[in-house]
Amino acid sequence: MVPVSHIVLLSTALFFIGMYGFLTRKNLITMLMAIELMLNSVNINFVAFNKYLYPGKLDGVFFSIFIIAIAAAEAAVAIAIIINLYRSHKTIDVDAASELKN
Amino acid sequence: MIYELLKTSLALTAHQIIFYLIAATILVTGLLAVTSPKIFRSAIFLLFSLLGIAGLYFWMEMEFVAAVQISVYVGGIVVLIIFSIFLTEHAGKEARKAPPVRTIAASLAALFGIILGFLIIGQYPFAVSSEAFDNSVSRIGEAMLNYNEGGFSLPFEVVSILLLAAMVGCIVVAMRPGVLSKTEKTKEEK
Numbered sequence: 001m002v003p004v005s006h007i008v009l010l011s012t013a014l015f016f017i018g019m020y021g022f023l024t025r026k027n028l029i030t031m032l033m034a035i036e037l038m039l040n041s042v043n044i045n046f047v048a049f050n051k052y053l054y055p056g057k058l059d060g061v062f063f064s065i066f067i068i069a070i071a072a073a074e075a076a077v078a079i080a081i082i083i084n085l086y087r088s089h090k091t092i093d094v095d096a097a098s099e100l101k102n
Numbered sequence: 103m104i105y106e107l108l109k110t111s112l113a114l115t116a117h118q119i120i121f122y123l124i125a126a127t128i129l130v131t132g133l134l135a136v137t138s139p140k141i142f143r144s145a146i147f148l149l150f151s152l153l154g155i156a157g158l159y160f161w162m163e164m165e166f167v168a169a170v171q172i173s174v175y176v177g178g179i180v181v182l183i184i185f186s187i188f189l190t191e192h193a194g195k196e197a198r199k200a201p202p203v204r205t206i207a208a209s210l211a212a213l214f215g216i217i218l219g220f221l222i223i224g225q226y227p228f229a230v231s232s233e234a235f236d237n238s239v240s241r242i243g244e245a246m247l248n249y250n251e252g253g254f255s256l257p258f259e260v261v262s263i264l265l266l267a268a269m270v271g272c273i274v275v276a277m278r279p280g281v282l283s284k285t286e287k288t289k290e291e292k
Contacts, residue, residue: 001117001118002117002118002121003228004228004230005223005224005226005228006121006125007121007158008223008228009219009220009223010125010128010129010158012215012216012219012220012223013129013216014128014129014132015215016212016213016215016216016219017129017132017133017136017212018132018136019208019211019212019215020136020208020209020211020212021135021136021137023200023204023207023208023211024136024200024204024205024208024209025136025197025200026197026198026199026200027141027191027197027198029141029145029183029186029187029190029191030136030141030144030197032183033135033136033144033145033148033183034135034136036148036152036175036179037132037135037136037148037151040151040152040155040175043155043167043171044155044158047159047162047164047167048162050235051162051163051164051235052228052230052231053228053229053230053231054231055231055233055234055235055236056231056233057252058241058242058245058252058254061164061166061167061242062242062245062246062254062257064167065167065170066257066261068170068171068174068175069174069261069264069265070261070264071174071175071179072174072178072179072265073264073265073268074268075179075182075183076182076268076269076272077268077271077272077275079182079183079186079272079276080271080272080273080275080276081275082186082190083186083189083190083276084275084276086189086190087278092190092191093198
């Protein structure tokens, strides 16, 4: 049997990979992809804790299902905003959207 | 002593070997997804990483969560991302790189985060329960519509309202400016 800590280590590493992508990417779509990776790493934790530490409850499974639903809504809204930004700026680079600076 | 250690480390069961293979797949494809210079390739690597996470849920015998993961993430979000890449950029175009200072700082931050996380997790004893997990889907369905103690009826309804609001919001945000006023004008003409 694989210890629970190894599953948690996997999700920690995945979370920081997502964070690295979020900090280094300049393109809005790839930043959105990095956020999806971070949300998924959290889901792994919830499901593993529910399965191995509290098998009598279902809170972890429901948390991950609701996170998936909210991530879907978030991705849809983000892509609508990206398409609107592309229409007005002809690019989806984060540096191009600087109207609210200063 | 060393022989004993080697023997125990080599005596991995198929269950463990599958876990480490899935973990390696998730991490390698995830890393490629955030570092690949081509946007379309990075979307495909993200697809494989999400499929690997679904495989991890299957490995944990959480079939319902794995099915939700595949249908929502792989069937929905990744397809949406690929469509938006086609709508906004050239698929083979290379993404602009961040300045090297930021790359070094971000990789150092991620590295220190991983090391700190590993140290903290290594100290924490996870008390694994001996109880078996009842993973029948009917249990999840009953809890989802149960409004008594331990039920999730209220968050279920709240999420449904959130999804409706997000859907309407997406249509309004992504609509071409002037579409609404045009339809109103044609109505007035009639």
